Amino acid sequence: MIKLPFKKFVIYVITMFMLFFIPIYTIAINSNTLKDGTEFLFEVQAYDPYDMFRGNYLRVTFKEDTVPAYSNFLDLNYNDPCYVTIGVRPNGFAYFKHISKERPTNTSDYYETTASYYSWAKEYSVETPTRYYMNENKSLAAEKYLNDNIENAYVKVRVKNGKMVLVGIYVNNMLIDTID
């Protein structure tokens, strides 16, 4: 029969594993993407909502959050998982090139997301990263500055093996956190 202190030790260790595993795994995945992922720039537009636990944030929407599907209609429903590959236009900004139900094998520059809706223009709208957390005292002013200079605003992301991590929002080539 297992002695009680050893049983307690095993239960405690298992509990600690379940407690710490999820946050450590989350940090590891995101840090890896930030360190080794390919960098892309997307044009954006924004507004300023509030999260009850995580504070104020800027909510950015990608100007181009659709991907054409006239050549490969996929019968995707709302919230169905999908993979979009990313291309870069001559002006340096990224766009979503191609959509598929299977994970691409010829590139690591793809983003794992969910389909939103299929429009009459034969395009799929996909879910993109939208939240950028920042100092609550600056968020309202940042939103205003962003909207006043929206033509010169973009978001920098890093992409690796389906994971897209938001690095920063830039306006006039300056990180929005540093703007007064």
Next chain:
Amino acid sequence: MNKKETNFLNSKLTELVDNGIITDIQFIAAKEHFGTKKESKSLSTVFGAIGIFLIALSIITLFAMNWNNIAKGLKVIISFVPLAITAYMLHEYMYKGNKKLQLYTSIFAPVSIIATNSLIAQIFHIQTEIYELFFTSLLMFLPIAFILFNKLSVLVYSVGTVIYSLVAINSYTAESEALLKTFILALPIIIANFINYRKDKNDDKNILMWITNVILVTLFISHKEWINPESILMYLYMLYFLTQTLFDKTNPLNKVLSFAFMFYLLLSCTTAEMLEFTEELVIHVDTLLFAALAGVFIYLSEAYKNPKEYFIFAFIALAQFTGLQAEFLFVLVNLIAISLGIYKIVIGNQKNSYPEIKQGVSLVLLIIMFRFISAELSFGIKSILFLIAGTCFLLSGKVIKKKIGGNKND
């Protein structure tokens, strides 16, 4: 007296007070005669726990206010501090059997888990919705709740499940996915119910009642039209009184009607559309039936003897019936609820009635949690408000302990 005998005596004396056979003063005298000052200790401990919880919230919001000035690596380390404290508290409870830590950990653990997950999400701009954060946090808290296995940890987990269900089903996510995840979260509650029942069939019925009714609330709130803070507050408060009659062996009719009432709540989720003569008529028929059943329940449980307790319920029901949804009503309802809670604490303290004090405390805490979740105040103001509230509770606990005469070794 040993612990089992003490628990038995406490539960029987509470039953006598609830049925009006003895007064609160006789309750205290009987307990003092048998040498049990557990109730006074537990009350000051509860106040102390609430005070610590609110002060912890204050510290957390203070960090949140200055967050942007800290380096990223240090932010990651700081974000693990709450979990490290939880690990230490759990270790102390498991190896030294410190009962107070059992209570404090029940409160601190879920707060620390949510805090850590929220901070990490903020540092890395992780794109998760609130309900996803709740789901992950509840799964992380689950093994701790099973280890602690006290009323509070079970209650916290159960209420967290309800909140998850409330937010997820009301969001843009697929309803079937949200209901499936709600079921996954509720399943351990059912298992805990059986474990507790097998352990001691004479155990405090409160755990069983809260577990059972929280599961039912989780099911019925999938009906989206009823999801607003006032409705949920009202139903949770009603369920608190409902549970007192559900297992009332002295009056079987109460039990039958309580089941009928809960059955109606479930049925109305599926049949509301069927009653659609006109849009307005659906609301009125629904509310009239609810009001009628609630009236029967209030009469049979003799709650009409304390009409002030049901003022908040009647007010919200009236607001729904007449369709008043103005913002001033929202503020007024919450002010009334918190005033009622404070009134019950004060009156309970004057009459030395612990059940009333506990009712008041539970109502005040419920309001504070709802307001924390929905208030759009700056972190600085929130931090100060929570510090003040936490300090008040800590001091109140000390005052109550001195007045009632708790054990000096606490």
